[in-house]
Amino acid sequence: MNPSTPKLRAIAERLIAYDAIGNNSSKTNVPAAIGGVVEKLRRPLAELTGGIGFRSLLSRALALANSEVRWLRAVHVKADGSLEWPADMTQLDEEEIAKGEVALIAQLLELLVSFIGEPLRLHLVQDVWPTAPVHNLDSDTE
Secondary structure, rough: OOOOOOHHHHHHHHHHHHHHHHHOOOOOOOOHHHHHHHHHHHHHHHHHHHHHHHHHHHHHHHHOOOOOHHHHHHHOOOOOOOEEEOOHHHHHHHHHHHHHHHHHHHHHHHHHHHHHHHHHHHHHHHHHOOOOOOOOOOOOOO
16 A cells, blocks of 8 residues: 555644644653554544454554554554554654654554545544644645
8 A cells, every 4th residue: 555645644743743732751752652642542443443443453554654664563553452662662763753653643544534434534533632723634625
């Protein structure tokens, strides 16, 4: 599969930035930096698809993203749907971490659009981040 669309990558970047505002972790805490958006999406996606469905979506998104960002190949989805990080991730620079973060979230959003459609994807994002400026996060608009 091709890399995620530029519009969904932009949405991923904005969600990550918005989530970081309320997240007290620093970029040096790699699992918290990358996993924040994924963790916030876990509950509503697990309600929608079940725990196994969420793990499947996240695993597929990770597989697609690791074709874009090689270091993501060392990340694994655990049985509970959380992400498992290799110990040597602290050696990555912030730019590489950000690239992986955007790739993973964008692929997850891409899969959501494929499976549930754009309107439901947008509604789900609004439910998770109700105060986020999501009025212009629709991937069909600039």
